Amino acid sequence: MSxxxxxxxxxxxAFLLEWLAHHSAVGFDHFLIFSNDCQDGTDVMLDRLQELGHVTHIRNDGPFDKGGIQFTALKAAAKHELVKKAEWILPLDVDEFVNIxxxxxxxxxxxxxxxDATAITLTWRLFGAASQVRYADTPVLETFTRAAPAVLYWPWxxxxxxxxxxxDGVYKKPGVHRPRDSNEKKLAKARWYDGNGTVLPEQFATKRIFSNFGQDNYGLVQLNHYPLGAMESYVLKADRGRAVHSDDLxxxxxxxxxxFNTEEDLTIQSLAGPRNAALKALKSDPALAQMHEDSVSWRSSRFSQLLQKEPFRALFGRLMMTPPSHPVTRQAAQFMIxxxxLGRKVHKSAP
Incomplete structure (x- = not known):
């Protein structure tokens, strides 16, 4: 495994098979997947995928460490045999797609x-809701094709x-955005590069979690990030909760x-052929195909239940009233930065 x-x-x-198909086409050999408290059959689907040899599935049902659900999973991953054997590692979320x-x-x-790279930063490129109100069982990568501009000044x-x-032993544990627990004796071996193939400063080897903004970071690779989906899906996401900051609504x-829906970006379609072939192969398994259909039905039913509750109904209404986001100017971003x-300096100087 590489x-x-x-x-x-x-x-x-409802989204898992497309995600797996795409990243198989990108070149990932295996997937270590943690599930927790699933109501739509995701855990059962992962059990079937494990039976077929596509993934290794671990139920992460708690109790959770103070860091939260995802940190607990990654802590467990650090001890897993697959992680110890892997040549390259990339922790991802299901709404993130590698785009080379x-x-x-x-x-x-x-x-x-x-x-020469031993670490490559894959910077998010945010893809907006594309004015999609209702969820439909269509591929994410074909439905949401409008994104933030390649150069975005705000938010960080x-x-x-x-x-x-x-x-290679420089880092002992995987982390949400970057590997953790560096080995000081081996840290000099780290060679960090950005998505343009540019050598990064030493601070990236130990602490940075965001690229320099106000520049295009996507020359060789980007991470397509679909954090919203349709408005209906966002309501379900609010119901599901966040994996890292689980207490934040x-x-x-x-x-x-x-x-952001400023520019059309179709570059991820470069792998449409092998991705579609991989997805067709996954859905050729009758059990997986049925589980997918059941999860789509579950989403519809759950959304109907949520809309009968005032907080979720209010959120859905506000989403429909809110226009797409507009990038701020460089001057405005510099003012906020x-x-x-200044706030950081005050904080550091406080007793």
Whole structure:
């Protein structure tokens, strides 16, 4: 095994097969997937996928560490035999899709383009809701094709990355955005590169979780991020809760900072052929196909239940009243960044 993806899921069965098909086409050899408290059959689907040899499934039912659901899973992953054996590791979420722009658009092509890299930052490119109100059982990658501009000045969260890193002993544990627990004796071996193939400063080897914003970070690779889906799906996401900040309720703030539909980006369709073939193969299994259909039905039923409750009905109404987000100007972003830095200085100087 050369490339391992680690995933945490809850109530994502309607999207799981497309995600697996795409990342198989990208070049991942295996998937270590943790599930928790699933109501839509995601856990049962993962059991079947494990039977077929596509994934390794672990139920992450708690109790959870103080860091939350995802941190608990990644802590367990660090001890797993698959993680110890993997040559390269990338923790992902089910709404994130690796999009490689060089060569044949696979991981092998990316390594050929940056042969010295031991860690590559895959910066998010945010894809908005594309004015989709109701959820439909259509491929995410074909439905949501409008994204934030390649150069975005604000918010800084839009420039967060996930890290594809060589499992060479420099880092002992996988993390949500970057590998953790570095071995100080081996840290000098780390060679961090960004999505353009540019060498990154030393601080990235130990602490950064977002790329420099206000620049295009996507020359060789980007991470297509679909955090919203249709408005209906966002209501279900609010019901599901967050894997990292589980106590934070999803509202309009999260939506507005991610609903960019400024530019069309179809580059991920470069792998449409092998992805569709892989998806067809997965759905050729009658059990998986039925589980997918059942999860689609569950989403419809659950949304109907939620809309009978005032908080979720109010959220859905607000989503429909809120226009797509517009990027702020460079000048406006610099104004906010200036005050953010002033605030940091005040915080550091406080007794």
């Amino acid at each position: 490339h391992l993806a680690i995933l945490c899921v809850r109530n994502e069965a 722009h060089c060569g044949d658009h696979t991981l092998s092509a990316l390594h050929t383009a940056i042969p 969260r839009a420039s967060m990355f996930k890290t594809l890193y060589r499992n 999803l509202g309009l703030d999260y939506w507005v900072e991610r609903n 200036k005050h953010a830095n």
